[in-house]
Amino acid sequence: MAQQDRAVQTRERIVTGAATAFYRVGYADASIATIAETAGVTKGALYFHFSSKEEIARAVIDEQHRRVFESAAEILQATASPAETMMLMCADLAEWLVSDVVVRAGIRLTTGGAIFDPPTRAPYDDWLATFEDLVGRAVAAGELRQGTDPARLAHFIIPSFTGVQLLSDVLTNMDDLKVRVGELWDVLLAAFAEPTRLDELLALRFRIFGPAS
Amino acid sequence: MAQQDRAVQTRERIVTGAATAFYRVGYADASIATIAETAGVTKGALYFHFSSKEEIARAVIDEQHRRVFESAAEILQATASPAETMMLMCADLAEWLVSDVVVRAGIRLTTGGAIFDPPTRAPYDDWLATFEDLVGRAVAAGELRQGTDPARLAHFIIPSFTGVQLLSDVLTNMDDLKVRVGELWDVLLAAFAEPTRLDELLALRFRIFGPAS
Structure with a gap:
């Protein structure tokens, strides 16, 4: 293995180890030593890649956002309607949160924004822009009511999803x-579905998420 | 001033100083020395009241929740309808978040739950129970649609509010x-208001929160 590949692999191990450590003991209590130990690397190797715990945390957030956003881009490429695309993206992010420690730790670090100064806003901005576009297309496709304001609705969906996953956690x-x-x-859907499309959209919603509580 | 009064006052100064420090530099970067300096007390006085930074943070969360929940209890005593009471409580919490550093820092510490183990769930449980009760009463009063599930709707309002304030921050x-x-x-209101009461509830909503974006 070339030295560069090994460096990339070590960096990935540190990010995964840090995510695991942050997830287990929290950001404040995860020391550099704990992160190195969890990653199975020496503190020297860790400091070769990162100069501080905050820098590692930012790398976890970046890697979380890259994984989820790449996955969302694939959903966007598929042939689903705009409303179905939004539901599939929400279900996909939920699946990542349940199954991937880097995503889970990365989202926790993002929502726990108080620990960084300035707070991490880029992931929110990306999701807001993506959903504003999709809401606009869902209105144009007649899935959501005419007159629905895309920016305003995106500004409701993204915070709501953020809070829902936070409390679920x-x-x-x-x-x-x-x-x-x-x-x-x-x-x-109760608030924004075009009434003539409601049954069809509810059927998609049940296929994607299953029954309510 | 009696010694006990002075102790209570010192403890309050530490909680306010800690909230200010957490708010300014974040929980992870706020040292005990910074907290003592911000509170205007000696480290000795601080350690007389608290044994660790985490204990101080928990005191900030407790004090935040006490202030807001006492305020909510006063709203509950007033003569508003159940739906109006819920809106007034949301507006009141928004007002506290904008104007009170202990509340703002306390909510940040709560939503940034990753920093504590176990995470802080008591404030969420209190709000969920309060809103489940109010939703049930709003349905009984004919303000919200028959068949609305109070537990399920409370479990939507509280996470959504949490996410909305987080992204607004x-x-x-x-x-x-x-x-x-x-x-x-x-x-x-679009999803759950009883149609015959919608105009009345929207009028309340505009009186309490003003226009949309």
Whole structure:
């Protein structure tokens, strides 16, 4: 293996180890030594790649956002309608949160923004822009009511999803996440679905998220 | 002043100083020395009241929740309808978040739950129970649609509010909080208001939160 490949691999191990450590003991209590130990690298190797714990945390956030956003881009390429695309993206992010420690730790670090100064806003801006575009297309496709303001609705969906996953994490360790995200879509469809398309959109919602609580 | 009064006053100064320090530099970067300096007390006095930074942070969360929940209890005593009571409580919490550093830092510490183990769930449980009760009463009073599930809707309102204030903090330093909470109520009323009561409830919503964005 070339030296560069090994360096990339070590960096990845540090990011995964840090995510695991942050997830287990929290950002404040995860020392550089704990992160190195969890990653299975020496402190020297760690300091070759990162100069501080905050820099490692930012790398976890970046890697989380890259994974989820790449996955979202694939969903965007598929042939689903705009409303279905939004539901599939929400379900996909829920799946990542349940199954991937880097994503879970990265989102926790993002929502726990108080620990960084300035707070991490780039991931939110990316999601807001993506959903503003999709809401606009869902209105144009007649899935959501005419007159729905795309920016305003995106500014409701992204914060709501953020809060839903946060409380699902605190209250049930993400056990009820998929159910609660489905219930978020119940509310969105009740408020914004074009009435003639409601049954069709509700059928998609149940296929994607399953029944409510 | 009696010695006991002075001790209570010192403890209050430490909580306020800690909230200010957490708010300014974040929990992870706020040292005990910084907290003592911000509070205007000696480290000795601080350690007389608290044994660790985490204990101080928990005191900030407790004090935040006490202030806001006492305020909510006063709203509950007033003569407003159940739906209006819920809107007034949301507006009141938004007002506290904008104006009170202990509340703002306490909520940040709560939503940034990753920094504690176990995460802080008591404030969420209190709000969920309060809103489940109020939703049930709003349905009984004919303000919200028959068949609305109180537990499920409370489990949507509290996470949504949590996410809305979190993003308002990150994106606008709380500048748009009142407007965004009003928009949360636009969605809730569109999805759950009893149609014959919608105009009346929308009038309340505009009186309490002002226009949308």
